[in-house]
Amino acid sequence: MFYPFELEKYLEDLLPPRDELLLEMESVSLEETIPVVTPTVGNFLELMVEISGARDILEIGTAIGYSTVYLARGAKKTGGKVLTVDMNKDRAERASRYLERAELGELVEIHSENALKYLPQVKKSYDFIFVDAAKGEYPEYLDLISPLVASGGLLVVDNVLFRGWVVPGSVYDSKYEKMVSAMRGFLDRLYHLPGFKVSILPFGDGLAIARKY
Numbered sequence: 001m002f003y004p005f006e007l008e009k010y011l012e013d014l015l016p017p018r019d020e021l022l023l024e025m026e027s028v029s030l031e032e033t034i035p036v037v038t039p040t041v042g043n044f045l046e047l048m049v050e051i052s053g054a055r056d057i058l059e060i061g062t063a064i065g066y067s068t069v070y071l072a073r074g075a076k077k078t079g080g081k082v083l084t085v086d087m088n089k090d091r092a093e094r095a096s097r098y099l100e101r102a103e104l105g106e107l108v109e110i111h112s113e114n115a116l117k118y119l120p121q122v123k124k125s126y127d128f129i130f131v132d133a134a135k136g137e138y139p140e141y142l143d144l145i146s147p148l149v150a151s152g153g154l155l156v157v158d159n160v161l162f163r164g165w166v167v168p169g170s171v172y173d174s175k176y177e178k179m180v181s182a183m184r185g186f187l188d189r190l191y192h193l194p195g196f197k198v199s200i201l202p203f204g205d206g207l208a209i210a211r212k213y
């Protein structure tokens with residue numbers, strides 16, 4: 001993490017206590033090294049769905065459904081629904097079971113397919129799109145997703161600061177070079193997308209939030 005771990009922990013400690021289900025999902029993701037959003041990011045996602053009043057929500061990268069629970073809790077308040085996509089069938093099935101346990105199953109449709117194949121077939125637009133899948137594919141997602149954001153809608157993207165390594169001159173293992181340069185390219189394109197206004201929030205691993213006008 002590029003900003004003090006203590007700061008993220010402090011922000012996390014300010015949050016209301018998380019229920020047993022979210023805590024169980026956090027332990028599972030830690031034990032199995034399945035990357036999921038931090039609780040501060042989850043809280044932000046739920047709040048943003050609520051504030052924006054989003055009803056049609058799309059998530060790319062479900063994993064076991066941790067961030068989906070937050071999105072769906074927001075959707076419950078707006079009368080909305082979540083469609084979430086993950087190419088890993090086992091994770092998608094586990095997410096489905098967690099969402100049933102969270103009593104959110106009816107609000108969430110899980111699609112197990114490669115987003116790069118699935119997105120070109122999507123015909124409707126979404127009020128809120130959350131992207132948290134393969135970092136090296138972010139530039140491709142942007143091309144496919146930007147036309148799907150409804151006018152006035154939001155695009156939120158996780159890990160955009162990628163441990164701070166997007167900053168020129170950062171030192172990191174060469175195996176990350178492809179992902180770092182994809183993320184830099186993604187940010188450059190996002191900031192220049194016509195019709196979008198963008199801001200970056202540096203908590204978690206860095207979140208981009210973009211509004212389409």
Ligand SMILES: C[S@@+](CC[C@H](N)C(=O)[O-])C[C@H]1O[C@@H](n2cnc3c(N)ncnc32)[C@H](O)[C@@H]1O
Pocket residue numbers: 035036037060061062063064065066067068085086087088091113114115116132133134137
């Ligand atoms: C970081 S995890 C998602 C974590 C989840 N958003 C959360 O915070 O609980 C990324 C997920 O994206 C999925 N993924 C990666 N590339 C994908 C693609 N091209 N299409 C669909 N899913 C993809 C992986 O299978 C993985 O489960």
